[in-house]
Amino acid sequence: APRTVLISGCSSGIGLELAVQLAHDHRQRYQVVATMRDLGKKGTLEEAAGDALGQTLTVAQLDVCSDESVAQCLSCIQGGEVDVLVNNAGVGLVGPLEGISLAAMQNVFDTNFFGAVRLVRAVLPGMKRRRKGHIVVVSSVMGLQGVLFNEAYAASKFALEGFFESLAIQLLQFNIFITLVEPGPVVTDFEGKLLEQVSTAEFPDTDPDTLRYFWDFYLPTSKELFHSVGQSPQDVAQVIVKVIGSTRPPLRRQTNARYTPLVTLKAVDPSGSLYVRTTHCLLFRWTRLLNLGLRCLACGCLRFRIWPR
Numbered sequence: 001a002p003r004t005v006l007i008s009g010c011s012s013g014i015g016l017e018l019a020v021q022l023a024h025d026h027r028q029r030y031q032v033v034a035t036m037r038d039l040g041k042k043g044t045l046e047e048a049a050g051d052a053l054g055q056t057l058t059v060a061q062l063d064v065c066s067d068e069s070v071a072q073c074l075s076c077i078q079g080g081e082v083d084v085l086v087n088n089a090g091v092g093l094v095g096p097l098e099g100i101s102l103a104a105m106q107n108v109f110d111t112n113f114f115g116a117v118r119l120v121r122a123v124l125p126g127m128k129r130r131r132k133g134h135i136v137v138v139s140s141v142m143g144l145q146g147v148l149f150n151e152a153y154a155a156s157k158f159a160l161e162g163f164f165e166s167l168a169i170q171l172l173q174f175n176i177f178i179t180l181v182e183p184g185p186v187v188t189d190f191e192g193k194l195l196e197q198v199s200t201a202e203f204p205d206t207d208p209d210t211l212r213y214f215w216d217f218y219l220p221t222s223k224e225l226f227h228s229v230g231q232s233p234q235d236v237a238q239v240i241v242k243v244i245g246s247t248r249p250p251l252r253r254q255t256n257a258r259y260t261p262l263v264t265l266k267a268v269d270p271s272g273s274l275y276v277r278t279t280h281c282l283l284f285r286w287t288r289l290l291n292l293g294l295r296c297l298a299c300g301c302l303r304f305r306i307w308p309r
């Protein structure tokens with residue numbers, strides 16, 4: 001029988017792509033329950049699903065921040081049985097922490113961390129009873145290493161990494177696997193939503209130096225990084241499809257080979273200094289020289305880049 005796959009956050013980006021790819025599996029191994037908080041946004045998914053809609057893919061309402069919504073969604077699944085859970089829903093938050101409210105940071109944790117925990121608690125008893133299951137968590141490379149001006153977001157992903165690594169040990173006893181998927185930058189609405197957020201943000205109580213580091217150093221470099229090493233949501237979804245199809249899924253899976261050098265810096269120096277100092281240099285010294293200082297005199301294009309295209 002096909003495995004039931006429940007995915008959160010399918011109105012856009014990685015979740016939408018993953019739902020569509022699994023629903024079109026040529027061996028029809030999956031019955032996809034593609035969920036989203038606001039069903040008013042289901043048009044793009046339904047269009048992309050095409051023939052699969054109502055066959056191997058159904059759309060359901062699910063707000064990961066609401067116990068009620070989770071219970072309601074699971075009660076609509078035949079037998080209430082979820083074989084594969086993909087915790088994909090997530091929100092970002094960037095800016096100087098002095099200028100961001102605690103409520104905004106808590107919202108990031110409510111969605112990214114407690115949202116995933118809420119869903120896992122709901123499906124785990126069934127998986128344990130059946131002695132099988134797979135829980136996939138869309139984490140981030142920011143679950144492995146901190147990035148300035150993303151403190152709360154990175155912390156929410158670090159929290160996921162610690163939580164699910166801990167749980168993975170117990171769950172092996174039940175033949176249930178956990179996979180933390182760690183993409184680098186992915187070109188989805190995610191970045192656009194963040195840029196929109198910051199374009200209207202005022203960041204009160206933040207000193208001028210910090211504001212300058214954010215606007216003049218961090219933001220241009222971040223945009224450049226998305227542009228140069230950003231993956232498509234299709235590519236990330238493909239990696240997740242493979243992970244879901246494997247018989248012994250890994251605990252961790254990065255998706256972007258071009259980003260791995262930065263992650264490796266942390267792994268090779270357990271003191272953490274190599275990663276922190278190199279990233280600091282990249283941002284505050286080399287980037288200034290390479291990306292901002294040496295523009296092509298003829299047309300003003302950025303000739304020298306830290307990241308090859």
Ligand code: NAD
Nearest residue numbers: 009011012013014037063064088089090140185186188190
């Ligand atoms: P996206 O904004 O297109 O998708 C996120 C989805 O989560 C949206 O559909 C949004 O509506 C949904 N969502 C937010 N709050 C929700 C809630 N309370 N209940 C249900 N759904 C909710 O962006 P994406 O890039 O596809 O992000 C998917 C995941 O990938 C996120 O967890 C994100 O942290 C992670 N990620 C993204 C990037 C990137 O650069 N885009 C990189 C690494 C990891």
